[in-house]
Amino acid sequence: xxxxxxxxxxxxxxxxxxxxxxxxxxxxxxxxxxxxxxxxxxxxxxxxxxxxxxxxxxxxxxxxxxxxxxxxxxxxxxxxxxxxxxxxxxxxxxxxxxxxxxxxxxxxxxxxxxxxxxxxxxxxxxxxxxxxxxxxxxxxxxxxxxxxxxxxxxxxxxxxxxxxxxxxxxxxxxxxxxxxxxxxxxxxxxxxxxxxxxxxxxxxxxxxxxxxxxxxxxxxxxxxxxxxxxxxxxxxxxxxxxxxxxxxxxxxxxxxxxxxxxxxxxxxxxxxxxxxxxxxxxxxxxxxxxxxxxxxxxxxxxxxxxxxxxxxxxxxxxxxxxxxxxxxxxxxxxxxxxxxxxxxxxxxxxxxxxxxxxxxxxxxxxxxxxxxxxxxxxxxxxxxxxxxxxxxxxxxxxxxxxxxxxxxxxxxxxxxxxxxxxxxxxxxxxxxxxxxxxxxxxx
Numbered sequence: 001x002x003x004x005x006x007x008x009x010x011x012x013x014x015x016x017x018x019x020x021x022x023x024x025x026x027x028x029x030x031x032x033x034x035x036x037x038x039x040x041x042x043x044x045x046x047x048x049x050x051x052x053x054x055x056x057x058x059x060x061x062x063x064x065x066x067x068x069x070x071x072x073x074x075x076x077x078x079x080x081x082x083x084x085x086x087x088x089x090x091x092x093x094x095x096x097x098x099x100x101x102x103x104x105x106x107x108x109x110x111x112x113x114x115x116x117x118x119x120x121x122x123x124x125x126x127x128x129x130x131x132x133x134x135x136x137x138x139x140x141x142x143x144x145x146x147x148x149x150x151x152x153x154x155x156x157x158x159x160x161x162x163x164x165x166x167x168x169x170x171x172x173x174x175x176x177x178x179x180x181x182x183x184x185x186x187x188x189x190x191x192x193x194x195x196x197x198x199x200x201x202x203x204x205x206x207x208x209x210x211x212x213x214x215x216x217x218x219x220x221x222x223x224x225x226x227x228x229x230x231x232x233x234x235x236x237x238x239x240x241x242x243x244x245x246x247x248x249x250x251x252x253x254x255x256x257x258x259x260x261x262x263x264x265x266x267x268x269x270x271x272x273x274x275x276x277x278x279x280x281x282x283x284x285x286x287x288x289x290x291x292x293x294x295x296x297x298x299x300x301x302x303x304x305x306x307x308x309x310x311x312x313x314x315x316x317x318x319x320x321x322x323x324x325x326x327x328x329x330x331x332x333x334x335x336x337x338x339x340x341x342x343x344x345x346x347x348x349x350x351x352x353x354x355x356x357x358x359x360x361x362x363x364x365x366x367x368x369x370x371x372x373x374x375x376x377x378x379x380x381x382x383x384x385x386x387x388x389x390x391x392x393x394x395x396x397x398x399x400x401x402x403x404x405x406x407x408x409x410x411x412x413x414x415x416x417x418x419x420x421x422x423x424x425x426x427x428x429x430x431x432x433x434x435x436x437x438x439x440x441x442x443x
Contacts, residue, residue: 007043012051023074028074033072034074055072062198075194094394097395098398098412098413102416105417106416107295113338132156136333136337137155137336145304149275153304156304159300160289165287172259177198178223178224180226181203182202186233205236206238207369210244212251215252226259228260229262231264239371265373269293270343285313288302360423386430399411
């Protein structure tokens with residue numbers, strides 16, 4: 001059952017650590033069945049309760065999953081083999097379109113804003129016990145949220161969107177609960193959910209966002225939470241349209257106990273209107289990061305939600321990091337107040353690059369998606385082969401495996417720094433890679 005790898009240990013912690021080390025080293029592959037608890041207990045000479053405790057720890061850490069009489073097996077995508085490791089090593093001379101980063105030329109200069117924030121910090125130092133949220137940041141954020149139709153709620157500040165989502169999930173769910181996630185969807189999120197000991201159930205995505213019938217089915221089957229990207233979905237570029245938002249609100253209205261988390265991934269880089277879902281369930285959260293518009297290293301997101309959710313998040317945050325640097329918060333205030341990012345100009349720049357690539361691919365008979373944001377998603381018949389052939393042609397793209405659960409194969413191309421003169425060459429390379437992978441046009 002376990003090949004050459006022996007599970008070791010006399011204590012639950014030692015047994016679970018032995019399994020996790022083997023998974024991380026690749027000695028226990030995804031899908032490998034673990035011994036029944038009594039069998040392993042007899043082999044190790046320990047009480048079956050000790051093995052049960054070890055398996056419980058492994059489930060909570062997202063390393064294994066248990067399916068009744070079918071037993072426990074290594075997860076197909078365990079937390080110890082994160083999707084971030086499913087990436088392409090980019091050799092020198094290869095054009096990198098795989099990383100999902102914004103165009104540095106479209107990011108605002110941070111020096112003046114931080115200088116002013118630091119100067120104020122010298123005059124008014126933030127000390128233990130002070131408010132964790134900069135009042136002016138809360139005011140500006142809340143005014144924008146109100147204008148976009150996001151329901152009233154308190155404001156918290158976290159270290160990016162993923163930090164916010166993790167805290168909200170931990171505030172309401174327990175190991176073994178199921179979360180409905182977009183498929184394809186954000187790879188880091190697809191790693192985070194099982195790392196928290198939660199189960200994922202995929203819901204399909206088209207250009208208008210999650211498919212209502214898939215969401216309805218997932219919630220009917222017991223999913224306790226739903227995570228939705230409102231704009232510039234990663235990796236497909238989907239954006240919730242008005243009709244889709246109405247349909248999803250109708251689904252959620254029938255299940256008010258669902259925990260709803262919305263990630264406005266396209267904040268300040270997308271000029272399409274927001275159609276929030278928040279307010280139809282008892283517990284909800286809405287998060288906006290500054291990473292894509294102002295710079296990933298700022299590590300700041302604004303979170304709002306219902307009173308209970310935000311109270312739990314802020315209470316747990318106080319016991320951990322305490323707060324996100326108020327100097328950073330004040331710098332973001334300056335960037336927002338001074339209009340450091342021209343949303344229409346940024347959205348227009350990314351839009352022209354997306355449309356140019358999608359149009360060039362269409363001329364070559366290749367279908368691609370990218371309604372908003374900085375990414376283009378291209379379905380391919382042979383994902384591994386397409387990535388390899390593109391790399392040989394001088395282009396590094398992201399394998400779709402980083403973003404998929406049950407969705408068909410694909411590749412993601414980040415167009416944020418794509419230059420006009422590169423579009424035709426990239427489209428030629430993609431078309432060639434796809435044709436070869438489908439068995440057509442092989443020379």
